[in-house]
Amino acid sequence: MKVNGESVPCAVGMTILQLLQERALNPQRVAVEKNGQIVARAHFADEPLCDTDTVELVQFVGGG
Amino acid sequence: MITQPMATGITPGIVSGIPSASAPATIPHTDSACDCAVYCSARDPNNPLGISQEELHDALVNRHGAALQSRLDKAIVGVAGLGGLGSHIAVHLARLGIGRLVLVDFDVVDISNLNRQQYTLADIGMPKTQALLHHLQAVNPYLVYAPYTERITAENAARLFAECDIVCEAFDHAEQKAMLIETLLTQLPNVRIVAGNGMAGYGSANAIGTAQPIQRLYVSGDGQSDLSGQLPLMEPRVAVCAAHQAMMVLRLVAGEQAP
Numbered sequence: 001m002k003v004n005g006e007s008v009p010c011a012v013g014m015t016i017l018q019l020l021q022e023r024a025l026n027p028q029r030v031a032v033e034k035n036g037q038i039v040a041r042a043h044f045a046d047e048p049l050c051d052t053d054t055v056e057l058v059q060f061v062g063g064g
Numbered sequence: 065m066i067t068q069p070m071a072t073g074i075t076p077g078i079v080s081g082i083p084s085a086s087a088p089a090t091i092p093h094t095d096s097a098c099d100c101a102v103y104c105s106a107r108d109p110n111n112p113l114g115i116s117q118e119e120l121h122d123a124l125v126n127r128h129g130a131a132l133q134s135r136l137d138k139a140i141v142g143v144a145g146l147g148g149l150g151s152h153i154a155v156h157l158a159r160l161g162i163g164r165l166v167l168v169d170f171d172v173v174d175i176s177n178l179n180r181q182q183y184t185l186a187d188i189g190m191p192k193t194q195a196l197l198h199h200l201q202a203v204n205p206y207l208v209y210a211p212y213t214e215r216i217t218a219e220n221a222a223r224l225f226a227e228c229d230i231v232c233e234a235f236d237h238a239e240q241k242a243m244l245i246e247t248l249l250t251q252l253p254n255v256r257i258v259a260g261n262g263m264a265g266y267g268s269a270n271a272i273g274t275a276q277p278i279q280r281l282y283v284s285g286d287g288q289s290d291l292s293g294q295l296p297l298m299e300p301r302v303a304v305c306a307a308h309q310a311m312m313v314l315r316l317v318a319g320e321q322a323p
Contacts, residue, residue: 004277029238031245033278038249041242058277060238061290063264063297064149 001053010051017044019055031058110202117206124161132318133161139317142166142228144216144244146192148302149260149309150234151182156310158200162317164208165200167193168224170215180299218243222251230316232309233259238290249280258312261285263305265295272301274308274323282316282323284308 001010003019011018016039020027032039033056039047049055107114125133139162143150146169157165173187173195187195193211200209212224216235221244225231231248235241241259248255262285263272271286285305289295312323 026238029242031242031249031278031281033281036279038246038278040250041246056278058261058281058283059287060241060259061262061264061285061288062236062238063262063289063295063302064145064147064234064236064241064260 001049001051001055003055004057010049010053014049015045016047016049016055019049020044020057023057025057025059029060031060032056108205110198111205120204120206121161128161135317135319136161136314137163139230139313140164140166140228141313141317142168142225142231143234144168144221144225144231145234145236146181146196147171147177147234147236148180148297148299149263149306150232151192151196152303152306153232153234153310153313154196154200155182155203156307157313158203158207160310160314161204161207162313164210164227166210166212166225166228167196168212168214168216169193170213180297180302216240216244218247221247225255226252228252228255230256230258230313232313233257234306234309245281249278256280256282256316258282258284258309258316260305260309262287262289263301264289264293264297266298266301269301269304272304272308274312276323282309282312284312 001008016032016034017027020030027041027044032044034047035054128136141157141162143154143165146154146167150169154165154167169192171192173183173190173192175188177183178185182199183192183195191213193213197209197211200207214220216224225248233241233244235244241261245257245259248257257280259281261283267286267289272284274282274284276282
């Protein structure tokens with residue numbers, strides 16, 4: 001699959017939440033788009049990923 | 065000494081009536097219906113020359129061009145959070161003449177805000193919506209401002225910004241930024257968001273840019289400078305990020321899609 005433009009292997013049964021954990025990203029501080037659709041935080045744990053998916057992860061930092 | 069404004073329909077008679085620095089600021093003249101050509105106490109202190117909506121709009125058209133100004137006139141833009149980013153963004157947008165601005169913040173102006181936000185000493189203790197409204201009306205009293213003094217949540221965000229073409233995210237906390245973006249992108253199918261992400265400290269301002277990582281989401285900032293690293297938020301760098309966000313709004317209103 002593609003994550004932020006980079007090709008990476010997708011483990012069988014991997015979810016958005018697992019992808020975030022693998023990258024040490026706080027699920028409360030990200031926006032996630034899968035195949036052009038925004039994924040709601042409530043679905044991170046059950047949104048499956050596969051080899052053909054394109055995922056964009058945006059991590060936010062504080063300050064404004 | 066007040067300099068001669070550019071030729072935008074302001075009548076020379078009014079300009080020449082402005083008292084010099086040595087003259088009293090007001091004269092004993094309180095007739096509210098007066099149209100005298102001097103600065104008198106009956107006049108709106110925000111608009112002492114009584115510049116009309118048409119005059120001010122003509123001045124914007126002269127600067128921006130009629131076609132672009134027509135797009136700006138029709139735009140409806142929201143600003144979520146009126147702190148360092150949001151207060152600057154709102155002033156930028158008012159100067160552009162964005163037709164309608166939806167301004168939301170629950171907070172009041174604190175002395176600690178004055179290092180980087182548009183507020184002044186006289187604003188301390190006022191709701192940020194009201195204080196900013198005064199500053200914006202002093203720039204352009206003829207735009208439509210919709211201020212809401214309430215905390216933005218996942219429950220009310222879509223309602224507050226329902227009419228907006230574009231919403232600028234200008235919160236402090238990363239979790240709140242993520243909440244607003246998820247809520248608006250999932251609940252408002254046409255809205256575009258311009259978020260701020262990473263502007264703390266005094267690292268080079270050249271590290272601040274704008275990207276479009278997700279459809280309908282533009283992000284301005286360096287993406288890294290987190291408050292948790294004890295970096296202070298400081299006026300110039302916050303203002304650079306705010307200008308990036310306002311610039312992206314301008315590009316979207318002008319019909320440009322690329323960051």
